[in-house]
Amino acid sequence: MKKIIILLALLFSHCLFASSSVRITDLSGDVKVRRGLDEHWQLARTGMVLETIDTILTGEKSRVKLALAEANNFILGANAILDIADLRRISRKELFLLITSEKIEKLPQRKSGGQLRISNVNVLHGEKKDSVVEKVTNPLLEQAWQQHRNGGIDLLEQKYYTNAIVKFHKTLKTYVEVKDCGEIYYFLGQAFERLENEGQALEAYSNSIKMNFASECIDEQSLFRREKTEKAIMRLKR
């Protein structure tokens, strides 16, 4: 009897487990999976079950098809990275809370009359100058940014608008150093526009235009995107 109960419990827990996970149903090219907090990637294979905390990565000319709950599929295109958590259902309310909480976190701590901290120093001194070894730059920075951007675009194109917004926000926060001529903001504007959140869309497009006017943004793609952004702003203002 005890064995049956344990078996049922395991079966039930497996059902719960599976319901919150996704499965690889098809893949082509170089597709890798990273489990949870692991440092290393492993090759993905068809039928592999991925958990919410896992991450999936596709190489050049690669793609992977993921089966989600409720018979939905998601296709991750080439040179893209996606946390499985990025596919969870995010309501508009949750999105609003996420964006607001990030804004709140940026705010300085409240200074009340009864604060405990005693501030009597205007400037703190004692910074250590970086050594040569400290000035290591990430050789894959640009590539990692592209992978996140592509993952976001895939979410946007497959109508995961709220998820795309979260993804683009994270990309902006992580890759501050990357000069993208407002590309992420442009896609962020598109996602907000599809959600009919015109105020946020206009703000994102405006940020995109500001960054697009930088001196290095003279390539054909940037100019084309600037034109499309300006049209979008005109459209929203009407």
Next chain:
Amino acid sequence: MTSNTMAQGISRSSGLGFRVAFWNITNQTSRFKLTTNSQEVTSTVSMNGFGSYIYYVSRFQSNIFFETHLGAFAAGTWSYNSDDYDGVSMVIPLLFGLRWDLLPGKLPTSFQPYLTIGGGPYWNTEIQGKSQNVVENEVLVETGMRLGWYAGGGINLTLASWFAFNFDVKHHFINYEMEDDFSGLESSLGFVIMWGAKKEMFQIQNVRVIAQDIYPAYYQFYNTYPIALVTIKNTAGYDIEVNLRSKVQDFSVRPKNSGYFKIRKNRTRDIPVYSLLGAKLHNVSHRRDVVLDIEVEGKAGHKVKKSASAQVTVHSRNAWDGAIDKLGVFLTPEDREIRNYTRSIAQKSDQEPTVQPDNFKMAKAIFSDLVQQNLRYHPDPNIPFYMDDRVQYAQETLERGSGDCDDLVILYATLLESVGIRTAFVEVNDPEKPIAHVYLMFDTGVSPADGFRVSSNDKRYVIRLREGERSTVWIPVEATLINQGFEDAWRSGAMTYLQDGKMRNGLADGWVRIIDHH
């Protein structure tokens, strides 16, 4: 003479007085006439308007009193061997009126001039008689009662709160239909004995304790945050200034003055009570109740002092009210022992240049050293009817070799802060769990683009952007895994942050909070 009798006139609520008075009720001069001739001696004595009052006064409001007078005055002419009529006139006034003390009590003088007005019935009796001969006498008696009124003034000389001399002048307005009109000036001199409540400058209406519980760890907080609010009503009838002096028995180094607050007449004001708490506060090992003594000093020409008290609870030096915002006060990175400890770790740690940031390497070395100290997780004791949490200072945890989650967080954060690594607490107040949890994260100082120097998996760190600063990579660490090593503690902290903060929306919903103390 005590200061609180100054310029008070009737300084208490009631008074009973006696005055001797002169009132020329018959409009004639007092005189004695003696005539002699060879046959007879005739004399005439005229006395005019002497009498007395007893009176009662009672405070109506501020400087205004009700007063009641009962008096008796008599005037007469008596003749011997004269053809003149003998006559006696008497007036008995029963008067009700109001008295207004002119000077505000704040003037430092014991003289109090006043004005009075009132009225009432005046009973009058006139008796006139003449002896015609031995058997024939003619007597005329006339009585009557008329209403009249008076106006006047006077002055009180207060010698004690219960005794004053009094000089009073009144003009009576009475129009008798009888032969004489008694209207005229009356003056009197006497004394008054007083009793009842003294006139108060202010009332202490309420003492509201705000900081019922005093936590030694937050001692800086009480220097700028009021322990109590005292509600004071100005009852003086003029503007006053009030200073509060407070002292927590056994713990205040000296009384703390609030400074003078102005209170307008008849207004009520809440005055904050602050306290200077001394070093003894840090030696409290057990919670105890103490008395908060408050002395209120009112000032307006003279000073009046009153006192009040309240009870507060002083908790032990390790007590914490559970407010995560205040947990940082237990950090003691400047302690000499702590700095010596981390300095020795820094000297032992790997000095080889690697791609890992310095902060990260140092944090790892400190944690590894703590693992070697064989520190253990140990829960706080349950104290009956006492819900406070206890937090050990870093030195105490090192000495005892154990602590619960907040003790170990304080220990590790203190050690990191002592070498200049910024830390933040992460509070998880999971609605599905009965007890809250706290772990910490530290700042590696590297930008998100350099996050790969810490880990190739960005789920293992947190990118934090703070106002006016650049974004940096922070490492979450579960301090309770002090016996398992840095890698496990980091992994557990990162996983908790990912699951609670991100996937379960704890950060957005507010049950996961990051508390900076910089």
